[in-house]
Amino acid sequence: MFTKLTEQLKANPKTIVFTEGTDPRIQDAAAKLTAEGILNVILLGNPDAVKLTAADAKYDISKCEIIDPARYADKDAMVEKMVELRKGKMTEEQVRDALSKGNYFGTMLVKMGKADCLLGGATYSTADTIRPALQLVKTKKGAHLVSSCFILDRDFGEEGLKRIAMGDCAVNIDYTDTVDKATGEVKIAASAKLAEVAVETAKTAKLFGIDPKVAVLSFSTKGSGKGGTVALSHDATIKAQEMDPELAVDGELQFDAAVAPEVAQVKCKGSKVAGQANTFIFPCIEAGNIGYKIAQRLGGYAAYGPILQGLNAPINDLSRGCNADEVYKMSLITACQS
Secondary structure, three states: OHHHHHHHHHHOOEEEEEOOOOOHHHHHHHHHHHHOOOEEEEEEOOHHHHHHHHHHHOOOOOOOEEEOHHHOOOHHHHHHHHHHHHOOOOOHHHHHHHOOOHHHHHHHHHHOOOOOEEEEOOOOOHHHHHHHHHHHHOEOOOOOOOEEEEEEEOOOOOHHHOEEEEEOOOOOOOOOOEEOOOOOOEEEOHHHHHHHHHHHHHHHHHHOOOOOEEEEEOOOOOOOOOOOOHHHHHHHHHHHHHHOOOOEEEEEEOHHHHHOHHHHHHHOOOOOOOOOOOEEEOOOHHHHHHHHHHHHHHOOOEEEEEEEEOEOOOEEEOOOOOOHHHHHHHHHHHHHOO
């Protein structure tokens, strides 16, 4: 998987900004990325501190650009732009304070075209990655939410299941209607939000060579169960079909009906997805997070993500428990989204 991504990036180099430039895991990955000529790298932090950490660990970051948010030459222009973007929600003083932090400063580098993409979160929460992205880069046209997916990869087992996608496993706790407080009118249905996750996850899957066959999962197959999130998964399937008529998507499906042809023949004969699904959409974060971790730990999959979806630019979040190899691979994934 990563050989193809590497070739793609070498042919069309991108610039990635790392928000935590003094972190040894980041520096290890940055040294490798620049030595191999795959990406241009910006490390954020005090240059002396960044260089000292790298020297102690013997990481060659000489090809990386180091930017200190506190001494950035175009800081005034960045402040002015961010005040404009926040539209009265932050004062200039608040903006300057926010830009002293790597997550906000790095996001503004992307917004202003100084970098193509951003990777952060090795030392802070997913929310601290997503918040600046939503406020500054914002969601792309037509998107109502940011979601995430994981790409899971292994080199054994059934051919059609060696590489799969799962979403949303990290961002959206659940799906509820967005209601106009004044009128009570439903502005965005919960099912439309889940459908959007399905369509966006399918797009991400395609980036990694998956021909998406999307199963919207439930504890019910085609009305065999009632209650819970059954109606949500059922209605989201219909909405996803409306959003992308060319997409192979079906639901609501139990997991066995989604992946086992013999079960699909009994429960939903004639489905173009059931029995051969490779892209799985969960009705809530509990199911999604548990599901991908079961696949990772018991199914022998390597899990890459969370890969954020729905933003105007590629911005991704690292696990605080990540290692340098995971940073390296998530860098490739992030850059290939741009």
